[in-house]
Amino acid sequence: MFQFLYSVLHFFDPILVPLCFIVAWGMTIAAILGIFSAIRDAIARSRQMHAIPCTNCRFFTNNHRLKCTIQPFTANTEEAIQCRDFQEKNNNAYSSIIDS
Helix, strand or coil, rough: CHHHHHHHHHHHHHHHHHHHHHHHHHHHHHHHHHHHHHHHHHHHHHHHHHHCCHHHCCECCCCCCEECCCCCCCCHHHHHHCCCCEEECCCCHHHHHHHH
């Protein structure tokens, strides 16, 4: 049994060596491209999450129970990027109305 397998391997030896070489390098390149793709996706997701303006909003409470007094269900989510009620913390135009 092993003699037969040995003779078959020696028969395909000129083909197996280059084939294994190509497969090994192909898997290495695929792994490297996968890592770069994951890094690119992580950077894109990070940029998207940093576009959420909630922490700079006047109505953001920084409390885990009620993060936003106006839009509590969309606070710190991607939906909050285009929030209609966003007001910067240092905006003094409405400070007398809101604070009273």
